[in-house]
Amino acid sequence: MTTVDAAAPLRIANCSGFFGDRLAAAREMVEDGPIDVLTGEYLAELTMFILARTRAAGRGDGTVPTFLRQLEEVLGTCVERGIKVVANAGGLDPATMAGHVRALAERLGLRLAVAHVEGDDLLARVGELRDAGEPLRHLDDGRPLSKLGVEPVTVNAYLGGWGIAEALRAGADVVITGRVTDAALVVGPSAWRFGWRRTDWDRLAGAVAAGHVIECGAQATGGNLAFFQEVPDLLHPGFPIAEVHADGSSVITKHAGTGGIVSVDSVTAQLVYEIADPAYLNPDVVAHFDALRLEQEGPDRVRIAGVRGSAPPPTLKVCVNYAGGHRNAVTVVIPGTDVEAKALLFERQLDAALGDRRPEVLETRLDQVVRGGPGGERCGLLEVQVKDPDRRRVGRAFSSAIVELALSSFPGFHLTAPPGDAHPFAIHWPALVAAERVPHVVVLEDGDRIEIAPSPARGEPVAEADARVDAASPGPPQAEAPPASATRTVPLGTLVGARSGDKGGNANVGVWARDDAGHAWLRSFLTVERLRELLPETAPLEVRRHELPGIRALNFVIVGLLGDGVAASTRPDPQAKGLGEQLRAQPVAVPEHLLTTPPTPARTTP
Structure with missing residues (x-):
C-alpha cells in the first residue's frame, strides 16, 4: 500500500458520530476527495448497554453491525x-469484529492486514479489581460499586491512542478497537505518522483537540449549530476532516462542494460540547483547551493552534452500565380550558386505578402548548413516566389502567399514540481505575500481541483535579464590567451561541461570544447565579463554571441534572441536547451598543 509524505499534514476523516449516523458517510468521505485515514466513532455510554442487551438476546455479537455495511462500500478503494481505517466498532468484542473484517476482505478478494486493540473490557475482573483496592467509586458521590447490590452489565475502561499507533506502526491497514476515548481515533494515527514520543504533550494535546472536534461527525460542519440559518445546504452537510500537522496543530475542513460550513463558530461549538474543566483529561495527555486559538484560514478551513498539554492522570475513566429495571411512558392530551384541573383529575384517577400496582417511580409533567400555529388549538400535554424493577408493573398493568380511563375521565381525553410496552433501561456509573491495572494490548494479523504501557509520566488523579473547582464560586476573576449604557431586552441567543450535552448524570452548557466586546459582556453577565435564574431547574443543583478565553467561551457543568444518566433520566430532553437553546431563548437586558451592529461570524479568536 502507498504511504503519505510524513512532512505533509495527515488528513483524518470522520464518517460516524454515533451508532446510527448516516450510512453513506464512509462512501462520501472516501470518494469525494483525498483523505489518509478514515475513522468512525460509534460508542456512546448507552451504546455499550444496547450492544450487551442485543447480544444477550441472541440478536448480535456485541459489535457494531452498521460499520461492516459502510466498510463493504469503501474497503476496495481504501486498499x-x-x-x-480506524474505528471503535469492535464494541464489546473487537476480536470478533476484526474477524468479520478479514472475512469481508477475503470475500472481496482484497489483501490487507487487520489488527485490533483489547483490554478495555473489565467486566470479568470487577471482583479482582476490588480485592486489589480498586472499588470503582462513583465519580460524583464516592460510593463503591459493591454498594449497588446488582451485577453490572458492562464495565469498560477508556483506552488511549497508543495501541492504535502501534498497530499502524506494525503495518495494519484496518485497526478495530473497543472502548477508547473518542479523541484516540485521531491521536493514534497522528502519533504513528509523525513519530511522536509519549511525552510530546503539546503535540498530543493538539491531536486531542482535533479529535474532539471531528468525533461527532456533521456537528463540526454546521449540524446543530446555534446560528443554523447562516449554514448553507444543511440538507446534506459534509462530514469533517482534520488535517493534523507534525507540531500538533490542525486545520478542520471538509470536502469541497459538500454542504454545511466549517467556521470559527462551528468549531467552537464542538470544542465546548460535552466537556467539563478546560483541562480536558485523556489517557494520553491533559489537553488545556483554555490555551487554544482558532483562526478562519479560508472558506471551510479553521486552524486550531496553541493547545498546551501536560501529563495525563494516573487513572483511567471507566464506564459501568447496569440494568435499572424497566420503564414506559404515555402522553395524554388535555384540550380546551381548565387544563390544570383536568390534569389533576386524571392523576387522581390513575393513582386510584393502579392501587397496589403503582410503579416504584411515577412522574408527571404538564406542558401547555398551542397546536396549529397562532390562534390554533390550546391544549396541555401530560407526560406520564414510570419506572420499576418489575416489568409487569410498567407494562400491561400500567397501559391498561390508562386505556380504561378513556371514557370516564375529562372531556376530550385522548393520547398522542397508543401505549407501548415496557422496555429495559440502563444506569450509568462513571468510575476510575489505576491505569496500570488495565491491560492495553494490540493483537496483530498474525496473532502477535503487543502490550502498551501507561504513559511514563502521570499527573494528578481526576478526583483531586475536580476537587480544586469551587462549585459555589462564579469562576476566575471577572473582566472589568463594560461601561454602563442603555439596554434592550432580547433573547440571550441574539448575542451568543451555545451547545449542550450529557456527561453521565451531569449536563454541560457551553456558551460563546462572537467578538471581543460580546465576550467581555458575557464573562461579566453570565455567572452561576445568573444561569440559575435563567434555567430554574438548575437552581437546587451544583453548578460549576469554567472559562475558555481563547475561544471566548464559558462552560457550565450542572451536576445531577440527568439523574442516573441518559437512559434513566425522566426529563423530556434526557441528553440535555436542548438545554443550550433553552438558555439562548431567555430574555435578558443587553447593552444597546452590542446590538447596534449584529456581530458578524468570527474570523479569529484572540
Whole structure:
C-alpha cells in the first residue's frame, strides 16, 4: 500500500458520530476527495448497554453491525489508495469484529492486514479489581460499586491512542478497537505518522483537540449549530476532516462542494460540547483547551493552534452500565380550558386505578402548548413516566389502567399514540481505575500481541483535579464590567451561541461570544447565579463554571441534572441536547451598543 509524505499534514476523516449516523458517510468521505485515514466513532455510554442487551438476546455479537455495511462500500478503494481505517466498532468484542473484517476482505478478494486493540473490557475482573483496592467509586458521590447490590452489565475502561499507533506502526491497514476515548481515533494515527514520543504533550494535546472536534461527525460542519440559518445546504452537510500537522496543530475542513460550513463558530461549538474543566483529561495527555486559538484560514478551513498539554492522570475513566429495571411512558392530551384541573383529575384517577400496582417511580409533567400555529388549538400535554424493577408493573398493568380511563375521565381525553410496552433501561456509573491495572494490548494479523504501557509520566488523579473547582464560586476573576449604557431586552441567543450535552448524570452548557466586546459582556453577565435564574431547574443543583478565553467561551457543568444518566433520566430532553437553546431563548437586558451592529461570524479568536 502507498504511504503519505510524513512532512505533509495527515488528513483524518470522520464518517460516524454515533451508532446510527448516516450510512453513506464512509462512501462520501472516501470518494469525494483525498483523505489518509478514515475513522468512525460509534460508542456512546448507552451504546455499550444496547450492544450487551442485543447480544444477550441472541440478536448480535456485541459489535457494531452498521460499520461492516459502510466498510463493504469503501474497503476496495481504501486498499487501492492507501487509506487506513480506524474505528471503535469492535464494541464489546473487537476480536470478533476484526474477524468479520478479514472475512469481508477475503470475500472481496482484497489483501490487507487487520489488527485490533483489547483490554478495555473489565467486566470479568470487577471482583479482582476490588480485592486489589480498586472499588470503582462513583465519580460524583464516592460510593463503591459493591454498594449497588446488582451485577453490572458492562464495565469498560477508556483506552488511549497508543495501541492504535502501534498497530499502524506494525503495518495494519484496518485497526478495530473497543472502548477508547473518542479523541484516540485521531491521536493514534497522528502519533504513528509523525513519530511522536509519549511525552510530546503539546503535540498530543493538539491531536486531542482535533479529535474532539471531528468525533461527532456533521456537528463540526454546521449540524446543530446555534446560528443554523447562516449554514448553507444543511440538507446534506459534509462530514469533517482534520488535517493534523507534525507540531500538533490542525486545520478542520471538509470536502469541497459538500454542504454545511466549517467556521470559527462551528468549531467552537464542538470544542465546548460535552466537556467539563478546560483541562480536558485523556489517557494520553491533559489537553488545556483554555490555551487554544482558532483562526478562519479560508472558506471551510479553521486552524486550531496553541493547545498546551501536560501529563495525563494516573487513572483511567471507566464506564459501568447496569440494568435499572424497566420503564414506559404515555402522553395524554388535555384540550380546551381548565387544563390544570383536568390534569389533576386524571392523576387522581390513575393513582386510584393502579392501587397496589403503582410503579416504584411515577412522574408527571404538564406542558401547555398551542397546536396549529397562532390562534390554533390550546391544549396541555401530560407526560406520564414510570419506572420499576418489575416489568409487569410498567407494562400491561400500567397501559391498561390508562386505556380504561378513556371514557370516564375529562372531556376530550385522548393520547398522542397508543401505549407501548415496557422496555429495559440502563444506569450509568462513571468510575476510575489505576491505569496500570488495565491491560492495553494490540493483537496483530498474525496473532502477535503487543502490550502498551501507561504513559511514563502521570499527573494528578481526576478526583483531586475536580476537587480544586469551587462549585459555589462564579469562576476566575471577572473582566472589568463594560461601561454602563442603555439596554434592550432580547433573547440571550441574539448575542451568543451555545451547545449542550450529557456527561453521565451531569449536563454541560457551553456558551460563546462572537467578538471581543460580546465576550467581555458575557464573562461579566453570565455567572452561576445568573444561569440559575435563567434555567430554574438548575437552581437546587451544583453548578460549576469554567472559562475558555481563547475561544471566548464559558462552560457550565450542572451536576445531577440527568439523574442516573441518559437512559434513566425522566426529563423530556434526557441528553440535555436542548438545554443550550433553552438558555439562548431567555430574555435578558443587553447593552444597546452590542446590538447596534449584529456581530458578524468570527474570523479569529484572540
